[in-house]
Amino acid sequence: MTLTPAELTSAVSGGIGTSPQRPDGNLKVRGEFAYASDLWHEDMIWGATLRSPHPYARIVSVDLTEALKVPGVYAVLTHSDVPGRNQYGLEHKDQPVLAVDVVRYQGEPVALVGADHPETALRAMKKIVVAYDVLEPVVDMETAADSAPLHPGGNLVRHVPIRRGAQDLQADVVVSGRYEVGMQDQAFLGPESGLAVPAADGSVDLYIATQWLHVDRAQVASALGLPEEKVRLTLSGVGGAFGGREDLSMQVHACLLALHTGKPVKMVYNREESFYGHVHRHPAVLYYEHGADHTGKLVYVKARIYLDGGAYASSTPAVVANAATLGVGPYEVDNVTIDCYGLYTNNPPCGAMRGFGAVQAGFAYESQMDKLADALGMSPVDVRVRNAMTEGSVMPTGQVVDSAAPVAQLLKLVQDKPLPAGTSSDIRELPGGVSNTTHGEGVVRGVGYAVGIKNICFSEGYDDYSTARVRVSMVNGSLAAAVHTAACEVGQGLVTIMQQIVRTELGIERVTVLPMDTTIGNGGSTSASRQTYVTGGAVKAACAAVRSRLDGRVDIGSEVIDETVEWRHRATEALDPVTGQGNAHVQYGFAAHRAVVDVDVELGLVRVVALDCAQDVGRALNPQAVVGQIQGGSAQGLGLAVMEEIQTSGGKVRNPSFTDYLIPTVLDMPPMSIDVLELADPHAPYGIRGVGEPPTISSTPAIVAAIRAATGLALTRVPVRPEHLTGT
Amino acid sequence: MDFLRPETLAEALELKAARPDAVPIAGGTDVMVELNFDHRRPAALLDLTRIPELREWSDGLRIGSGVPYVRIIDELGAQLPGLAMASRTVGSPQIRNRGTVGGNLGAASPAGDTHPVLLASDAVIEVASVRGTRMIPADEFYVGVKRNALEPDELIVAVHLAPAKGPQQFSKVGTRNAMVIAVCSFAISLFPEENRAGAAVGSAAPTPRRAVDAEEFLASTLDFASPKPLLDSVKREFGELVSRAASPIDDVRGSAAYRKHALAVMARRTLGWAWQELLGQKNGGGEHACA
Incomplete structure (x- = not known):
């Protein structure tokens, strides 16, 4: 049959x-x-990385003499031991495998040690003497382009302009604002780990926790001066990624040590080193102006966006394109003026993180939509629905959205969900929880809404x-x-x-x-x-x-x-470099959130009481996994809203630990009510629509809107800190 | 690194005398983090987990330095509500299963969660060496940032803390709703029979410290024997005095200004809750009020 x-x-x-x-x-x-950190090989040695303590400095000299004398040390390597090209990068090859004569961020790798025990490696590392001539770091993204150049081409990594429709319009109601997004970390729980095993023919096997084996391989082979077939990668157990494993960490380093010593080499970062070992989400400064008519219909949006790429380009160019092309959000606007800039500074390198440029823009445009609603005396949902894009809408790039875009429906779904009961009398459900900071005193409830848009798959003509x-x-x-x-x-x-x-x-x-x-x-x-x-x-x-x-x-x-x-997938096009027009994206994903928060307005503490979501996923191939992605993405957005930030001072990281870089616990994240729409995209296999990123975008602004509703404060920066809420 | 594993307290004291550089370890929730982060490289660790008497408490109360937080919460919550509240804010369930008050005292971090309660409740720390035993009042125990009054050959044996004579409260601000280090914290213990209260701040000065002026203000202002509803002005003045007792810094966890502000709020609120409970006891036959 x-x-x-x-x-x-x-x-x-x-x-x-x-x-x-x-x-x-x-x-x-x-x-x-078995995570990558559990990898083991008979006869293996351990690699360790000496990193720059300075955000910006010239390397005057490196003395390895004493380190090499430590018993049990097999190798101490510097840039001169890199046999191939000592530069790599996802989009621009601007990052040295090991620093040559300058370090551009705190934590930049300078030398490697291979030793019989991690402890031996650590001791030897402390005996490497590097003389630095410390330089004044560039740390302000807004003035970076005019500061002393950190790279030969200057400090502007990419500028993406969008020009659509009329450029100089008046409107009945105009709202403007300056917004800031702090540096979020992926905070994956399994730190960077890998094992490199050399072979007799000069080739190498690398077992590694990564997000993209082939791009890793291309970069490793280039640095090692080997043909790609002599570098074999196998994925090891990955403990979370969220974008933080797109760039190389120790891939080349472990292979260098393995080929140099002829021994299998294991490298594992500890938590602190992990904060220096991967890129973070770009901090951003965003200037927005929205003009609308008296019915709430958007007339124009103007924006100027700065994204701090830190010391090396990583995926900054693509992040800039996302923030620009998605910069007005899931709304129909005929007249758009956007300039988005990605900059080099001496801050930690920033690159991919879940949401990828759409998160930063999302916080700003959704804050603006609330401000517009206020100015018009409309409800936050009504002003969004009034401007919501639908299938057939035209993006600021001129691209027609050619599958479902149920923005208004998503907003209405979360609006219609039952609201949670009033403020609890159980301290576990109040701001501060069992820390016993309030029994209800000072607690004010607020409700906020947000919706977001994310491109799915690679864009701008990339052969994906x-x-x-x-x-x-x-x-x-x-x-x-x-x-x-x-x-x-x-x-x-x-x-x-x-x-x-x-x-x-x-x-x-x-x-x-x-x-x-x-x-x-x-x-x-x-x-x-x-x-x-x-x-x-x-x-x-x-x-x-x-x-x-x-x-x-x-x-x-x-x-x-x-x-x-x-x-x-179907091909995309490059953006016009002057107007930013082009069919640059494959597919768009949408999610909406309604956040309900209790704020202790005297102590500035927040508890998110509800964070309900509606998202279109085209088709849920695995419904439980879809809900898991929405919960996880929403939690990561909650983290950015109220706690997660790598704080820097003069380019130095102040909180490289989970004691001081806080991520939400189960007591911070409420149970969610989630509506999953399945409006098939005819262009996609099974009609599916990418799920992982959209909820991260709308979660943050919905929570901040709810905190604004509770406090009446403007709150133009995330994460919102108790100091912002108490004026201290 | 040597790992010393005494079976008895006497043996532990001998070892500590012979190896004053040995770092005592019980739950390891602090020491192991320091080792893992390479912040500390002791020549020896002195494992105290095999010494039964450190892991017991007895009436009075004398709490062995190795009693984990989870047992303080479960077994002593009724007698020591303040210490139980503070213990409940320590780390995660796993950390509370391992971590001990002795460890909190040994680390003497200004952010240690139990310190304000020990100060406000007149705790006495029992320390011992081969030379003998010393009883150190809590407010003489913390001598500097992460420094305590121990001599190099001494070990923390127990904490002496009388069962609560009146209402106690503990409150701690962190920027997450659980498992968070204190931005600042506050404890208050009422001693109605002595017509006074103890009050102390944490994570708001180089050491945990008593808010002495605030304590004196309450002793001179309030009638503990026949309590009347608290005036708002009293709560506010108390909050101000507590805030003034602190000398916090700006750091990655919070600003000094916020800490002073938050301490005033916590002091006000916790005094209100404790006083309400006292009112309930005096007027309502022991009814437990939760304002």
């Missing part, structure tokens, strides 16, 4: 639309999951694709499938999604996910909410190829059907 895919689907469980248990879930809860291999053979008398990609599972649940897709497409219940490595083609980055879309699309396409060879058979004897497919 020949079965069609639809009939097959009903025959197996665990296909798309269901929520099969994750293979890593129980292991992680029980502490049994993924490669999937699906192999089917008989195992114990029935068909079994294996799926192989290089797409990184970082905790988001891709392994489960791929199994679900294969089950649905081939009607085969037993699906093995092979280790993710570079023996197969590029899987693209686990970022931009793109893996279910792009790698999911590749797996689906590979299954189609397998299915046509399978031809309905349920017994293929000793035959092995093995198909590899490279799959890409």
